Structure formats: structure tokens, C-alpha cells
Amino acid sequence: METPRFAPLPDSLPETVPFTGPEAIERRRGGAFAARLGANENGFGPSPRAIAAMAEAAAEAWKYGDPDNHDLKFALAAHLGVTPDHVTVGEGIDALLGNLVRLMIAPGDAVVTSNGAYPTFNYHVNGFGGDLYRVPYRDDHEDPAALMAEAARVGARLVYLANPDNPMGSWVTDAEIQVALNALPPGCLLILDEAYVEFAPPEAVPRISVDDPRVIRMRTFSKAYGMAGARIGYAFGAPALIRGFDRIRNHFGVNRIAQAGALAALADSGWLAQTRANVARARNRLGAIAADNGLTALPSATNFVAIDCGHDGDFARRVLVALSDAGIFARMPGVAPMDRCIRVSCGPDDQLDLFAKALPDALRQAGQTPRR
């Protein structure tokens, strides 16, 4: 019996995954984490109004969601000061990035990103046969000028820039992005991943015409709105590009509960302001915890903080293992020299208490013989 085979492109793909989930680590270690601070989730949670809207929508879950995402799209357009034709809604930025890569990249097309930036974007590029070119970070920042130079050198069709950046929490300014945009090669599209933009200073939010065909921006309800598990985000840009998503997206893909939650969350600007204040306070506290241990917290425009552990990646990895043994879930950048840091998400004080309590021992253990 001849077994059905994968098509050549997927057949060539590895069986790797972009991320191991915290639940898998919990199953391996045989117990739940006491502090879940590794996935840049927002432990301050969704707006109570969003929770209520989602709980109410649960009883209506027998209905498919509106495939047009009409009400949310109109609300987002008003929120952004654009028209609904400039906006598309998707199942989180992960799905939007996958669809964008599918729209733009044929096998062998060149794509540029930063070395150590969002692995899921790379996963999508590999998945559609694109050729990835990676530009080093400069001083823990993504380097827009270098990204553009590389894009020109390799004839890229896509450039990825997260601003603010994950995993470092750093940001580049409007002015830097404007300069970079002018150096974008003709026919190349700039993806601005703005997942953390609600936590960023105004200078990090570029003033770009929404009709500029060279740029698409992506935002999410996963971070500032505390709805990562609901899977809903959006992209905005020139209508001709945005309409492209309708050619390939899973039209009934956004779940109805998330639609209701996102609509309620967007309307609750008071909760967003409170979350921003909570996150700013937690960032400061993570900075203080780092300092108490003789470490440096990097400046952050996100809801997480990269803490420089002062040694190499092996040391930071040992810190993470020791933290995990103590019930603290955190992560770290994957590439040197950023991997001298651990990355800790902001969260309520009781979670940060546990981190503060566990860190000194974890650092001590990491300084001893490697254990794994």
C-alpha cells in the first residue's frame, strides 16, 4: 500500500514548534507554576466588562461568529481614526502573520527580520518556503537602518520589525522608523508588529499614513487587553492590502466569544488606563528586584522586563531552571548577547513576591556547577 505523502514544501519542514507552552513544562515538572511570568501574558487580566461579555457570549456559542467581524472592525476603525476598509481582524497576531506571509511570499522569496526576534514569524516564513535573513540587534534594540540595508541587499519582499520589541522590551522612535521607511526597497512591505504598543511611550508610535502601501501594522487584544487566550487581534493598512486577507483567511475563524470580549474591552478605556498603571508599577518593581540582586533591568516599553544576569546564556538558562524548580515560569532571549538576560512578565504583586523570593537562590544555584 502506497502511503499518501506530504507535498514537497511541508515535507521539507521540521517537526519543531516555535514555543513550548508553560503547561507542557508543568506536566514535565509534575506541578503547576506558582507564578506564570514567562509568556508575556497580562496577569492583571481582562476588563471585568470583557469577562462579563465573554461569559454572556458563552451561552450563545452555538452561533458562529460574524465572519465579517463587522462590529469590532467598525469599533477598531473609530478607535484608530481610519475606515473599516483599513482593518482586518484575525485569530491573534500569530494567525495574521501567517496569512500575511502566505499572501506575500512564494518559495525562495527573501524576508528580513532581527536575529532573536519573534520565532513564530520565522516559523511562518519557513512554512511558506521563504528565505530568512537575520540582522543583529544593536545595543539590545532592533536596528531599523540595518534591516533596510539587508532588505535592499537581498531583495526582500517583507521586513519584520516589532516595536516595542520582544524579547528585549526596547523600542525605536517614530523618527527612526520614518528614516527607515524611506530606505525600504521598492516593492518591499514593512510589517510593524505593535503587540505591545499600548505600553509604549508616544515617541515609539510612528506617524504613518494608514494608506501608505509600504506598511502594515498589527495589534492584539492579547497583551494590554489581557485576552491572550481569546485569540483575537487585528491588522491595519492600505485597503488593497487588507482586502488580500479575504482571499485566504479562515472567514469563520475568529470565535464569537472573543469578538464579544474584544468589543467590550475596547470600550473600557478606564480598565486599559489602570492596566497601564499596574504594568508601569510592576516594571518598576521588577527593576527594584533586579537591583536588589545586583542585576540590571533593561528599560522596557512592554509588559515584561529583560533582566541582565551579567553572564552568558548558559548562566541565564541555569537561572531559569532554578526558577522553574521554585515554581516560577520565566523565559529568556534565544540569541547572544541578549541571552545574558531573563525575561520576566509583569504581573500582580503576589506573583512578583514569589519571583523576588526565588531569585536570590536561583542566582546562587546558577553560579554553581551546571545541573542540566
Added chain:
Amino acid sequence: METPRFAPLPDSLPETVPFTGPEAIERRRGGAFAARLGANENGFGPSPRAIAAMAEAAAEAWKYGDPDNHDLKFALAAHLGVTPDHVTVGEGIDALLGNLVRLMIAPGDAVVTSNGAYPTFNYHVNGFGGDLYRVPYRDDHEDPAALMAEAARVGARLVYLANPDNPMGSWVTDAEIQVALNALPPGCLLILDEAYVEFAPPEAVPRISVDDPRVIRMRTFSKAYGMAGARIGYAFGAPALIRGFDRIRNHFGVNRIAQAGALAALADSGWLAQTRANVARARNRLGAIAADNGLTALPSATNFVAIDCGHDGDFARRVLVALSDAGIFARMPGVAPMDRCIRVSCGPDDQLDLFAKALPDALRQAGQTPRR
């Protein structure tokens, strides 16, 4: 300024969508439907335990869902009597079909389906550049023998068979599928879309080894479990094929609320039994309503009924328009001769009351001059 362009394959795709949602029709007609009976949703709703689990999970929506879908996958494996390695969970059958097509089909590969079967499958095949071959229904049934003959003729890599079938509600038997499977060309994969299987008679559920590499089966929480809006379904088959999904799926794509709801729904076999009984009663009632109007309801193994309106597609379309004007959302098959029917979903009595009340007038209007 040179505008970024789509890759050649998506550039060739039309801006059509597989379906217009009922909400879009409601916005056009300027009011909500009084009876929502057109999308094969299950108006008897999710298990109260699933609703409670989803409402509870809403407050935890700040956490991403488990990318391994571990607990649900294990529960499904126990439910199916297979191992977790035989199961993959996805964002509804729509997403699973998209990923399967992406796994199996390179541009120009041949795919066989029935003419008038699920349009979203065709959308995915077109979206990945496959060549679709359509086999006619025979006596309102998909025709497994003809599907296999066509697959052999065109050298297909994929054959799609929905059993029970949408849009006709008909089914083929285990015996017919076994015969067909033996005629499947070497290297070709049979997709059994079993979205409605929980409503089907035992003879419609084929006995196929889960390790048979020639078949993949897909099921969902959208229909019998009443959770269409939660977007969660699963596929099962040989582990080597199932593992392929990990190469391309959106690992964090299934929302946490749906995971919790599906787990609770699967455990509530009492509610499922009650839903089956409710649906059987509603099918009978739809048959009686049809008969009261001099029409014939086709036998159905699903939660909807195709009602033969006794004329052509134009007539049935006029019936639908008149029903819509009366606040009743229904749909119809897209291809002759099945398009002599309208397709009405099962629902609670108050919904069917409205349909029963509106149908005589709708038929009368359809018999007069076409209005649109």
C-alpha cells in the same frame, strides 16, 4: 513608489468568500432574523456544563491556551478508543481542512470532491493552487464509487467525502465506504468529514483502523455539541499524518475558552443524548411541516433537513428570499438538481413555529412572478 505585490498564487485568487454570514444578511435587510435556521448551527445549545466551563475560563482568558491541547487530546483519545498520537485539535474543521490541504497539495495537484459539497473545502484547495475535480451527486447522495473512479482518472492526491453529507443530509454506509476505500488510488488520501456523525445511524460510521494511512477523519464541537462559535474541532488518523499538522499549524491558535468548553462538553454525554433526541424530534417536525405544505423532506442523518420544494433552483431561491423577508434564515444547496431544495436547520420549537408559520406564504410568493 512601487507598491508591494502579492505572491503569484494569492495574486491569482478571487476576492470571493465561501459564505456570507447571517449577520451580513441581517445588516442588509435592516433587522435581526427571528429564526436562525440557515447555518446548521445547533439551537439547542451547548451543554450547561460547557457554558459554565467557558464562562469560568473567560476570567482566565489572560493566559494563552495550551498549545498541545493536551487535556482535550487525551480525553478525545479515550473517547475514540485511540492514542493521543492519533489526534490533533484545531480551530474547527475549517482550519483543519485548510491545514490538511496545505500539507498535501502543491500547485497543480488534483483533488476530487462532489459537485455541490462543502464550499470551504474548495476554497482551501483553490487557495493552495490545487486543481479541483467535481463528481456529481447520485440521487442526492455523495457517490463514493464515482469519487474513487475520478480520483484514479485524474491522479488525485486528496478525495473529500462528507458523511453524513452537507447540504443534503444524506449518508453512505460503512459497506459503501469500505468498497470505495479499496478503490482509492495508491498515494491518495481520503478525507472523511464527519462533522455531523453524532446525528447519524450506526451504519453510517465506518469501521476503519485509525492507523490506516489512507484516511483522515474530522469531527467538531460545532454541531452536536452546539459550540460553533467557540471554534474547536479535531482530526484523527495515523500518527505520521497527524504529526504533520505540527509542522504548519498555528500552535497557539485554539482559544483557551473553547478548550475548557470542549472538555466539559465531551464529558456531558447526557446532554449529547438529549440533543440527539431534540434533533430527531425537530427533524420529524420539519418533515411534518414540509408535508403540511405538500413538500417532501429528504431523509437526514444530520441536524438539518433538505426540503424538496418541487421546482427548480430559481423557485427555491425565491422561497428563501420570502422566508428571509419574514425573518427566517435558511439556506439551499448551490448546485442542480439539489438546488430544488431548501436546507433548514433543526432548532427549538419556537424557532420551528416561526418557520411553519412563514412557509406557506413563502411558497405562495415564490410561485408568483420572480421579485429579484
